[in-house]
Amino acid sequence: MNPVEPTLSPAAAAPILRTENLSVGYRAARSADRGGDRRVLSGLDLDLHPGELVCLLGPNGAGKSTLLRTLAGLQAPLEGRLLLDGRDASTLSAEAWARRTAIVLTERIEAGNLSVFALAALGRHPHTGWSGRMSEADRTAVRRGLEDAGAWDLRHRVFDELSDGEKQRVMLARALAQEPALLLLDEPTAFLDLPRRVETMRILRVLARERGRAILLSTHDLDLALRAADRIWLVPPGGPVRTGLPEDLALAGAFGSVFDQGDVAFDLATGQFRIHGHPLRTAALSGDAVLVFWTARALERLGYASAGIGDTGMEGRGNVRVTATRRNGIPEWECRLPEAGDGHPESFPSLETLSARLRRRDP
Amino acid sequence: MKGPHGEGASPIRVLGLLAALAGLLAALFLIGLAVGSVTIPLREAAGSLIGLPAADPVWDRILWQIRLPRCLTAVLAGSALALSGLEMQTLFRNPLAGPFSMGISSGATLGVALAVLAGAAAGADLTGYLALRGIGSQLGVAGSAVAGSAAVMMLVLAVARRIQSNTTLLILGLMFGQVAGAMVSVLQSFSTSEEIRAFTFWGFGSYAGVTWAQMPVLAGAVLAGSAIGIYCAKPLNALLLGWTYARSLGVPVRALRLLLLASTSILAGAVTAFCGPVAFLGLAVPHLCRGLFRTADHRILIPACLLLGASLSLGSDLASRLPGSDRALPLNAVTALVGAPVVIWVLLRRRAPRDE
Structure with missing residues (x-):
């Protein structure tokens, strides 16, 4: 040119x-x-x-x-x-x-x-x-x-x-x-x-x-x-x-x-459209940054807004905490559900299994 | 061979092909002069054309009074139909558009029938009127044929602005043609059997009926229609992209529509008035030219259609004379035998029809 x-x-x-x-x-x-x-x-x-x-x-x-x-x-x-x-x-x-x-x-x-x-x-x-x-x-x-x-x-x-x-x-x-x-x-x-x-x-x-x-x-x-x-x-x-x-x-x-x-709805935080309206629940995410990004997407589809650890408003009944980490390079998710009490968090090998578990919570 | 910048056909190839078509036309023209119920040697025919007396004075008369006008008519009619077919295919953006298939020729027929009936009502000798004796009746019949063509063209154009579907448009064109044909039949039932015979014979299509006296009117109409067509070559190219794009390229679309309406009506109408409705030439020749020249450029296709249309028309007329016998076939039988396979080829070649 x-x-x-x-x-x-x-x-x-x-x-x-x-x-x-x-x-x-x-x-x-x-x-x-x-x-x-x-x-x-x-x-x-x-x-x-x-x-x-x-x-x-x-x-x-x-x-x-x-x-x-x-x-x-x-x-x-x-x-x-x-x-x-x-x-x-x-x-x-x-x-x-x-x-x-x-x-x-x-x-x-x-x-x-x-x-x-x-x-x-x-x-x-x-x-x-x-x-x-x-x-x-x-x-x-x-x-x-x-x-x-x-x-x-x-x-x-x-x-x-x-x-x-x-x-x-x-x-x-x-x-x-x-x-x-x-x-x-x-x-x-x-x-x-x-x-x-x-x-x-x-x-x-x-x-x-x-x-x-x-x-x-x-x-x-x-x-x-x-x-x-x-x-x-x-x-x-x-x-x-x-x-x-x-x-x-x-x-x-x-x-x-x-x-x-x-x-x-247009989501100012991501500059993209969110398909599922106003989420009713929050998921507090922590761990590997890349994994957190994709986890947030998967959870958003299920109706969870993502939040950092420490954010307020985590007392609601439906809210969960998810930690995504890599162990020897292999991703793993740990999820703490309020209804499960204070015991050990459940752990999941993929977002698919995590999603399936969260879907079972729904009334 | 490709041009330096990748345009389809190189200028040398185009000129070569056009020269070959012109040669073919000249050869067919000479053969058309020589062949018939009486065979005249090619040498004598060519000699007589340039003014040398033929060995047999009867040959001179046959040549000048019968064969030369007939061959000229074939050339004019073939060129005119092919060009109007090309214009209509681009105008309607429909590969099966043509003066015959879209009912334009039928419109012309209706115009002629109305003119004849009006002539009869006015007390004119009807068969004489149809034989087009006298400049008044010639212009009357040609004018009515052009008006009839234009009326059908306007109807189809009006519909085309609302209906996108190619097939629907084509069927509507056929229906307009059928209605015009039916009205002709109705008119005929009010005529004498002699008139009907004359009209039916005319309906077969023939180049034999045009005399020297009628030639100027036919030639004038064909020249005028072709001149408009040539003037429109550049905007016709833009029209390949559709009306909206043509307009965005600065084409005055309303004027173009009117010019093409005039050109196709004059060409198809005049030929129909003098030769009867001739089928398939207008539809088939543009496709043959596109295939032969491998281009969509109207600046090439227009001369190509004029030459190939004239050649095919002469060839069909030659074949219809059944050289060496006393019999003759209807011209339309021959043009249909040539043209219908081309149409079938076009239909089969289209991979993705636009109308689902």
Whole structure:
């Protein structure tokens, strides 16, 4: 890769994208019926700078896709202004818009016998003339897009014969060949396995850093987004959108208010979702640090919150003490149950046997 | 051989294949002039074309009055149907789309039937009207055929915006075609038996009926439709990714939809008006071209379809004449024999059909 000049602090540069009181949604079928517009998000004042990677988070149906589609020029805003590169986007032609932004959608495509190179080359569409003839510069842009997306080795393959992960990289390469200042991606990690998700985020980070692109992606991968994003745009159902550093939002309790639902809750201590709601009991853990980490997970599944030794509140009836140690390298668990009295703790060779024992306590 | 940057086919291979197709077309054209119930030596046929008098003056007349218009018609019709088939397959993102399979030809037939009936009501000599004597009736019939095609195209396009399923869309196209066909039958029951005979014969498809007087209208329509198609080559490529991606690439999708609607209706409608509904060419030729050129690039596929469509059309017409005998087959019987296996091949080759 040819790194461009390192970007200054993002906030110092002029924004690629700025919205002023933007409302997105769907127009009523009849124009006379303006009151019938379906507003999905409104009053958006957002901006996005070169070199910035921003993750758009929010539950299904909150309007993430609608916002992305509006920013890509695929649907008109209901209200407000959209500035691309400082220019009012409503004055841009479709081609001029396409030279500034590219989008990768969730929809899966079938491309007949289009080769990977030919598909990525379609990204040059807004840059080429009437006949679509590609100059050497166009070819270089396609090549760089394929390389940056890690799809150069696939260039001779037929698109329809690729795996989901490979297709995703090719679609990204096509968007990069468009050489957009603003790259929009709708759930680019949705169909991928974990290593591919991490790899996709890594590629996007590098693109933001080294190519100075502004990248906005929607995702459900909260954990990954919190680690990779420079900033988060958090979309609660019905708005308003909150923006900020992932850590600031987490500390302000923003994720909990957006995502908590039924038994699922955002756990500030781990930065992850807890699946089992508010635990009724505690397990005081001690011993080998690694073993304690995994023991805590297994017990959490059974409804135990983990606590250090010495923490208060250990007098409750349901609470247990667990010590995890290695004896000659082999892990072992000792568990003290209050109902067993003050006798010897029970010992277990695996978390499975420990879990089975704890499950038997349940009424 | 791959291009320097890994594009599918190299320019040399593409140009070579296009030249080979052009050669095939020229050869078939000459054979088409020579072969028939009377065989004219190839040498004489070629000579007569460039103005040398043939050894037998009857040959000159056969050549100029019968075979040359027939071969030209075959070329125009084959090119037009193949191009409209290619456009429709990309437009509907459906490999089985074609002027015949989606009922566009039936729409044209209905248009013709309505025009004929209107002509009869106006007191015109009906069989004469269908034989397209006079520029007025030619434009009338061609115009009604184009309008009929466009009407069915618009119906299918409207449905396609709501229905994602390929199969459903195809069946709906067939149904629109059936309805148009049924309406033609109803119209026929109000006609005299002589008119029905004329209409039925027309329905078999034939390149023999087009005279020099009609050629300008047919050629003009095919040229206009093809010009629109060629103009749309670049956005058609973007459309391979679907409407949403095409729009994100800056394609003016509404204008493109209208242009393709116009192009396919003019091409399919005009050919149907002059030659009757010709089956399978429009559906099969684009697939043969994709297989031959191993590309999805419309800038290559459009000239390829024009050339191969014309060649297959000429070849089918040749075969339908049953050279050396006094008999002739319906053109549609031959095109179906050529085209149906291609369609079956396409169906079998698709590993993962989109419609579960």
